[in-house]
Amino acid sequence: GEDVEQSLFLSVREGDSSVINCTYTDSSSTYLYWYKQEPGAGLQLLTYIFSNMDMKQDQRLTVLLNKKDKHLSLRIADTQTGDSAIYFCAGQNYGGSQGNLIFGKGTKLSVKP
């Protein structure tokens, strides 16, 4: 099954770019996801990328996928204090689009003014 790893903490200054990295083990996942959790709240789907894409851009968010290295990253441009949250990378267990999500442990992003 899928296993997802990500670093636990990232600290940036307001206005800088943030890059959150994730590695996964199951190369047959059809989609890979990024979720965001603000303090005291549930998770919110931020974006996802189809496995045959290398990059997806959505306003300030850029997702890069390197299938060869099984590496996924989320870049947040012009990071704001409101971006402070925990960011979870997720793949789907047993590949395809029918497996349940397997989440990384989350990267806590702190944005300093």
Next chain:
Amino acid sequence: DVKVTQSSRYLVKRTGEKVFLECVQDMDHENMFWYRQDPGLGLRLIYFSYDVKMKEKGDIPEGYSVSREKKERFSLILESASTNQTSMYLCASGRSRGEQYFGPGTRLTVT
């Protein structure tokens, strides 16, 4: 906007009590999920339901059961609460297993 609501934000129960956590979604989603979230362990799937009265065990089903009598409602039951079930419980729903919408969570403390 999709809305997933959970019956309580905070709950305190005693060891051995039977505990019900309720989740309701308003988007007619087939799939509903219960997770627990613990520091250092991330999110772990307890149970999943893909239709009314249908359920599948997730990664950590021991000590839990679920009920889905109506499409919009998915209940998590702790038959006999124990202190190691103190956690944040998150409910989610979605048309697919990947694109999930989460409720705000219930922080359960078992004393």
